Amino acid sequence: MSTRPAPRLDAIGLVVADMAASLAFYRRLGLAVPDGCDTAPHAEAPLPGGLRLMWDTHETARTLDPRWAPPPAGTPTGLAFACADPAHVDAVYAELTAAGHTGQKAPWDADWGQRYAVVQDPDGRGVDLFAPLP
Structure with missing residues (x-):
C-alpha cells in the first residue's frame, strides 16, 4: 500500500487554434488571464479553489505529440x-x-x-x- 497521497487535479487544458480569440472569449467570462499572453504558445489563468485553466496552441500540442490533430468542432x-x-x-x-x-x-x-x-x-x-x- 502506497504512503503517497493521491494525485490532485491541478489544471484543465484546452488546445486552441487562435490564442488571442480564445483568451478574449474567456476574459469576457471573467477569467483573469494575464496581459501579454495573446501571442504566446501557452497561457493560464487561476480558477477558484486553486485550479488553473490552461490554453496551448495547436503548434504547442504538436510538440508534445507530432501526430496530434484537432478534434471536430463541438466535441464536448x-x-x-x-x-x-x-x-x-x-x-x-x-x-x-x-x-x-x-x-x-x-x-x-x-x-x-x-x-x-x-x-x-x-x-x-x-x-x-x-x-x-x-
Whole structure:
C-alpha cells in the first residue's frame, strides 16, 4: 500500500487554434488571464479553489505529440460557468453572441431547475452558462 497521497487535479487544458480569440472569449467570462499572453504558445489563468485553466496552441500540442490533430468542432469538453441569477445567464449569452460568438442553445428554463444556455468558444466547444431558477 502506497504512503503517497493521491494525485490532485491541478489544471484543465484546452488546445486552441487562435490564442488571442480564445483568451478574449474567456476574459469576457471573467477569467483573469494575464496581459501579454495573446501571442504566446501557452497561457493560464487561476480558477477558484486553486485550479488553473490552461490554453496551448495547436503548434504547442504538436510538440508534445507530432501526430496530434484537432478534434471536430463541438466535441464536448464540459466547461460550465455559474451566473448570479437567471437574468445574468441571459445577459452573458447576449453579450457573447453580440460579440460574434455562436449561440449553440439560447437561454431556457431547464427541467432540472436552472436557467441554462450554451455558447461556443472560438474553437467550437460548447460552454454552458447556468443559474438556479427561483
